[in-house]
Each structure stands twice: as structure tokens, then as C-alpha cells.
Amino acid sequence: xxxxxxxxxxxxxxxxxxxxxxxxxxxxxxxxxxxxxxxxxxxxxxxxxxxxxxxxxxxxxxxxxxxxxxxxxxxxxxxxxxxxxxxxxxxxxxxxxxxxxxxxxxxxxxxxxxxxxxxxxxxxxxxxxxxxxxxxxxxxxxxxxxxxxxxxxxxxxxxxxxxxxxxxxxxxxxxxxxxxxxxxxxxxxxxxxxxxxxxxxxxxxxxxxxxxxxxxxxxxxxxxxxxxxxxxxxxxxxxxxxxxxxxxxxxxxxxxxxxxxxxxxxxxxxxxxxxxxxxxxxxxxxxxxxxxxxxxxxxxxx
Numbered sequence: 001x002x003x004x005x006x007x008x009x010x011x012x013x014x015x016x017x018x019x020x021x022x023x024x025x026x027x028x029x030x031x032x033x034x035x036x037x038x039x040x041x042x043x044x045x046x047x048x049x050x051x052x053x054x055x056x057x058x059x060x061x062x063x064x065x066x067x068x069x070x071x072x073x074x075x076x077x078x079x080x081x082x083x084x085x086x087x088x089x090x091x092x093x094x095x096x097x098x099x100x101x102x103x104x105x106x107x108x109x110x111x112x113x114x115x116x117x118x119x120x121x122x123x124x125x126x127x128x129x130x131x132x133x134x135x136x137x138x139x140x141x142x143x144x145x146x147x148x149x150x151x152x153x154x155x156x157x158x159x160x161x162x163x164x165x166x167x168x169x170x171x172x173x174x175x176x177x178x179x180x181x182x183x184x185x186x187x188x189x190x191x192x193x194x195x196x197x198x199x200x201x202x203x204x205x206x207x208x209x210x211x212x213x214x215x216x217x218x219x220x221x222x223x224x225x226x227x228x229x230x231x232x233x234x235x236x237x238x239x240x241x242x243x244x245x246x247x248x249x250x251x252x253x254x255x256x257x258x259x260x261x262x263x264x265x266x267x268x269x270x271x272x273x274x275x276x277x278x279x280x281x282x283x284x285x286x287x288x289x290x291x292x293x294x295x296x297x298x299x300x301x302x
Contacts, residue, residue, distance in 0.1 A: 002050075019251060025275065028152070028282075032286070032287060032289055035289075038289050039067070040145055042072065043141040045068035045141070047138070055126070057128050059080075059081075060084070060114070062085060063088050063291060066082035080100070081104060085108045085113070085218075087108070089292065091293045104120065132162075132163060136225060143169040146170040155182065155282045157283075160216070162214075162217035163219045168223075171183045171234065184235050184237070190210045190211065193222065194222050198231065203227050212245070213262045213296070214265075215263060216261065216288065217263050240273055249262055249297075249301075261288075
């Protein structure tokens with residue numbers, strides 16, 4: 001079986017002088033928009049599929065992890081079922097189907113992702129349930145992105161946060177490399193459970209799935225495996241307004257010629273919330289993916 005290191009595409013580092021001049025910061029973009037299936041999730045998904053003995057996998061996803069798990073399953077000859085909200089970007093629903101997975105669309109006002117997964121799991125006793133973030137294989141897969149970033153000696157690495165799988169991977173990499181880099185999370189203000197958890201010192205959940213434009217971060221809570229890693233390893237979690245998520249998406253387009261989905265723009269959005277705190281720092285902002293619906297992207301760009 002082919003190892004993750006031999007399959008994954010190296011992340012794309014972009015140093016846009018226009019963006020640096022606009023913000024007055026030493027900022028480098030680590031873009032996973034050119035990764036297999038268009039996001040960092042392929043690292044996690046392939047690591048899961050190649051690590052478990054099960055021939056069938058089950059997950060719930062707004063789209064990026066679903067696409068990644070579907071493609072990884074296809075590469076390794078396994079079956080895959082993805083529970084997706086009806087509100088998921090159509091481009092992501094279509095992609096999951098294109099990679100050969102079964103898509104189970106749900107109305108989240110009638111049934112939660114977790115409840116639907118539980119129903120399907122009872123019907124698929126031999127399937128491995130792969131959480132998009134709350135899984136040791138997911139965290140380890142995401143740590144490979146952290147390894148690439150930390151080779152460049154940044155002072156600060158800013159990562160989008162939904163369920164916490166990405167930043168947990170970055171923190172895991174920081175620890176094993178003995179790096180002094182700070183890991184900072186960027187989370188939608190409309191779904192700020194991670195920021196509230198960090199302030200409270202205990203896991204806090206959103207009351208319902210947040211309707212932020214950052215659809216990849218519409219999670220109710222951090223994963224149970226992710227929380228202690230984030231609690232001990234994250235320097236801060238910055239809450240980003242939807243306005244700044246949109247502004248960051250436009251900046252990537254206009255200043256770096258980079259198509260980015262709203263969730264992927266969270267890290268730059270965090271900088272827009274308070275640019276002054278990042279002066280005199282060597283900063284890496286992670287663009288987690290580029291899978292954005294054409295109509296949504298058109299509206300954001302205005």
C-alpha cells in the first residue's frame with residue numbers, strides 16, 4: 001500500500017509582495033487548494049483509509065473531508081458513504097459523487113449529522129466511522145502539513161478551526177519538532193465554540209450548527225481528541241466576522257491570484273481582525289482549501 005508521503009502533494013507556498021505591502025506584514029501563504037481533492041483533508045483521509053483494515057468507511061462532512069475520503073477510498077479500493085447537509089456547496093456534493101462515494105443528504109433541521117451517522121452505522125456494522133477531525137489518524141495525517149510549514153521557521157502559524165483537526169495536526173508537529181512557533185486558530189465568530197472553550201478552560205459547544213459563510217467550519221464542537229491538544233498547545237483562537245472572511249477571500253483573489261473557499265480564508269481574516277498584533281512576526285497563514293461554489297464565490301467577490 002502506498003504511503004501518504006508518496007501520495008500527498010507538497011503544499012504550495014505563496015509569497016505575495018502585493019499582499020505583504022497591503023498589510024505591512026511578513027506573511028506567507030501555505031495553500032492546500034492544489035492538494036488532491038482541493039483541500040488539506042486529503043492528508044487526513046488517506047491516512048485513515050490506509051491505516052484501518054475495514055473495507056467500508058462512513059463519515060459526515062460538509063464536503064471537503066467527504067471528497068477526500070471518497071477519493072482515498074477509490075484509490076485504495078474501498079467503499080465510502082458520506083452524510084452531507086442539503087445546504088452543502090453543490091460543487092462539493094457533486095465531487096463526492098464523482099469520486100464514487102454514496103452521498104446521503106440530510107435536512108439538519110430534522111436530523112443531526114451525528115444522529116444520521118448513528119442510524120447508518122447500525123446498518124453498516126463493518127464500516128469504520130471516520131470523523132473529519134476527531135480521529136488519531138486524521139490528526140497524524142494533518143501533522144504532515146505542519147511538518148512542511150515548520151521547515152520554514154515561522155514565528156506564527158495561523159490555521160482555520162472547525163472541529164480542530166488541522167490545528168491539532170499543526171500543534172502535534174510543533175511538539176515533535178521542538179519548534180518555538182506559535183499556533184493560532186482562526187474561527188468564525190458565528191461559530192466560536194473553540195474560542196469560548198479556550199477562555200473557559202473546558203469544552204463548550206455551539207447550540208446548533210452555525211450558519212457562517214465558512215461552511216467547512218460549521219461544527220457544533222471541537223473533537224474530544226482535539227480539545228486537550230488545542231487547550232495546551234494553541235496560543236490563541238481569534239474570532240473572525242463573516243465580513244472579514246469575505247474580505248480575506250477577496251484579498252487572496254486580488255493580491256495573490258488565489259482562489260480560496262471562505263473557510264480557507266479564515267487565517268487571513270484573523271489577521272484583518274487585528275493587524276497590529278502581528279507586526280515584526282514571520283507569519284504563515286494556512287489556506288485550507290479552494291473548493292468554493294461558483295455562485296457563492298461570485299457573490300463574495302462582488
